Amino acid sequence: xxxxxxxxxxxxxxxxxxxxxxxxxxxxxxxxxxxxxxxxxxxxxxxxxxxxxxxxxxxxxxxxxxxxxxxxxxxxxxxxxxxxxxxxxxxxxxxxxxxxxxxxxxxxxxxxxxxxxxxxxxxxxxxxxxxxxxxxxxxxxxxxxxxxxxxxxxxxxxxxxxxxxxxxxxxxxxxxxxxxxxxxxxxxxxxxxxxxxxxxxxxxxxxxxxxxxxxxxxxxxxxxxxxxxxxxxxxxxxxxxxxxxxxxxxxxxxxxxx
Amino acid sequence: xxxxxxxxxxxxxxxxxxxxxxxxxxxxxxxxxxxxxxxxxxxxxxxxxxxxxxxxxxxxxxxxxxxxxxxxxxxxxxxxxxxxxxxxxxxxxxxxxxxxxxxxxxxxxxxxxxxxxxxxxxxxxxxxxxxxxxxxxxxxxxxxxxxxxxxxxxxxxxxxxxxxxxxxxxxxxxxxxxxxxxxxxxxxxxxxx
Numbered sequence: 001x002x003x004x005x006x007x008x009x010x011x012x013x014x015x016x017x018x019x020x021x022x023x024x025x026x027x028x029x030x031x032x033x034x035x036x037x038x039x040x041x042x043x044x045x046x047x048x049x050x051x052x053x054x055x056x057x058x059x060x061x062x063x064x065x066x067x068x069x070x071x072x073x074x075x076x077x078x079x080x081x082x083x084x085x086x087x088x089x090x091x092x093x094x095x096x097x098x099x100x101x102x103x104x105x106x107x108x109x110x111x112x113x114x115x116x117x118x119x120x121x122x123x124x125x126x127x128x129x130x131x132x133x134x135x136x137x138x139x140x141x142x143x144x145x146x147x148x149x150x151x152x153x154x155x156x157x158x159x160x161x162x163x164x165x166x167x168x169x170x171x172x173x174x175x176x177x178x179x180x181x182x183x184x185x186x187x188x189x190x191x192x193x194x195x196x197x198x199x200x201x202x203x204x205x206x207x208x209x210x211x212x213x214x215x216x217x218x219x220x221x222x223x224x225x226x227x228x229x230x231x232x233x234x235x236x237x238x239x240x241x242x243x244x245x246x247x248x249x250x251x252x253x254x255x256x257x258x
Numbered sequence: 259x260x261x262x263x264x265x266x267x268x269x270x271x272x273x274x275x276x277x278x279x280x281x282x283x284x285x286x287x288x289x290x291x292x293x294x295x296x297x298x299x300x301x302x303x304x305x306x307x308x309x310x311x312x313x314x315x316x317x318x319x320x321x322x323x324x325x326x327x328x329x330x331x332x333x334x335x336x337x338x339x340x341x342x343x344x345x346x347x348x349x350x351x352x353x354x355x356x357x358x359x360x361x362x363x364x365x366x367x368x369x370x371x372x373x374x375x376x377x378x379x380x381x382x383x384x385x386x387x388x389x390x391x392x393x394x395x396x397x398x399x400x401x402x403x404x405x406x407x408x409x410x411x412x413x414x415x416x417x418x419x420x421x422x423x424x425x426x427x428x429x430x431x432x433x434x435x436x437x438x439x440x441x442x443x444x445x446x447x448x449x450x451x
Contacts, residue, residue, distance in 0.1 A: 213441035
């Protein structure tokens with residue numbers, strides 16, 4: 001899988017901070033910068049260029065300058081040239097995005113929190129992403145073609161694959177998958193088409209949305225399953241479900257009138 | 259309604275269906291409509307961009323008119339949503355011109371579709387408000403906010419159903435009763451077979 005390498009790199013811990021610092025520029029001292037792998041420097045250099053001037057106008061010379069290395073180094077790390085750099089940028093950013101999401105969702109203590117944390121973090125990451133916001137304004141076709149129809153289905157599947165495990169503490173696998181996909185839809189919709197008075201980078205507002213629309217839907221989803229029993233493919237999860245039953249914090253108690 | 263403007267739209271659509279969005283020129287549209295280039299510019303002073311945008315808007319409108327016709331005899335909110343989702347998804351999948359352009363020139367089409375669908379959120383929400391009003395809302399839910407949320411979700415499922423099969427009436431009934439309506443009007447219980 002293409003995402004694996006940068007993902008491991010970042011999940012490794014400290015390095016994530018180091019990588020992010022190179023983006024914001026000056027705070028990093030020279031020895032630390034020199035210690036950053038060339039691959040990461042090139043990727044972050046490219047990101048900085050895209051945030052400034054978009055994809056079409058970014059040349060490999062720009063990338064090399066931003067990465068403070070030679071053009072030859074860029075080619076040594078990415079023999080495929082600009083396309084290869086861009087591919088690595090996308091993979092790296094996807095991995096960083098899901099790593100950040102994992103940190104937030106992993107720290108949540110109940111179902112409501114895990115949803116609020118995941119959705120808020122996702123919305124915040126996207127709206128504060130310099131390269132992405134520049135593209136949405138100046139080269140929207142690059143981003144938008146990924147966020148509808150079949151490409152969006154792929155994106156939803158990817159999001160499900162990454163976030164489903166974090167919901168698994170409170171929901172069985174089929175429910176987790178549904179809810180992960182649903183939450184991703186909500187975030188994408190409000191980001192692409194902002195609504196008056198709904199700001200998903202604000203955890204308070206996300207919590208209101210989750211309580212009002214999402215949690216009742218989750219409760220409704222599990223009613224028929226409880227009544228009909230589990231399908232054979234879900235059978236293996238029964239034991240896990242039971243063992244979770246006692247400490248599963250059902251959202252009913254979370255203070256909304258139903 | 260059948261004035262020159264409409265004729266130009268239809269002619270442009272025919273060209274787009276044949277050659278694609280990016281290859282269709284003002285000259286093509288004029289020739290197809292049997293009008294002069296100057297006439298096309300009189301109706302679309304913004305030129306090609308304005309013309310193509312107008313064609314996309316017009317097709318969107320047609321789509322929503324047929325969607326409205328499909329659901330307007332429905333007797334309940336659930337039925338409106340179920341019929342609407344099934345019909346809309348099928349229409350998109352079977353829309354040959356749309357599918358062809360999504361395959362060959364998504365980068366030209368998508369920004370226009372996104373602009374249109376953002377406008378459409380308001381239209382769909384407005385359409386739903388009377389049904390919500392009649393049905394009654396869950397406690398503490400503001401009707402316009404709920405309609406807006408529903409509209410967004412509906413557009414999302416129509417465009418990208420994810421793991422939902424919108425051709426399966428049972429799944430559609432479940433979707434409507436859970437992710438769409440449970441928080442909006444209160445939980446409805448399992449769908450009746």
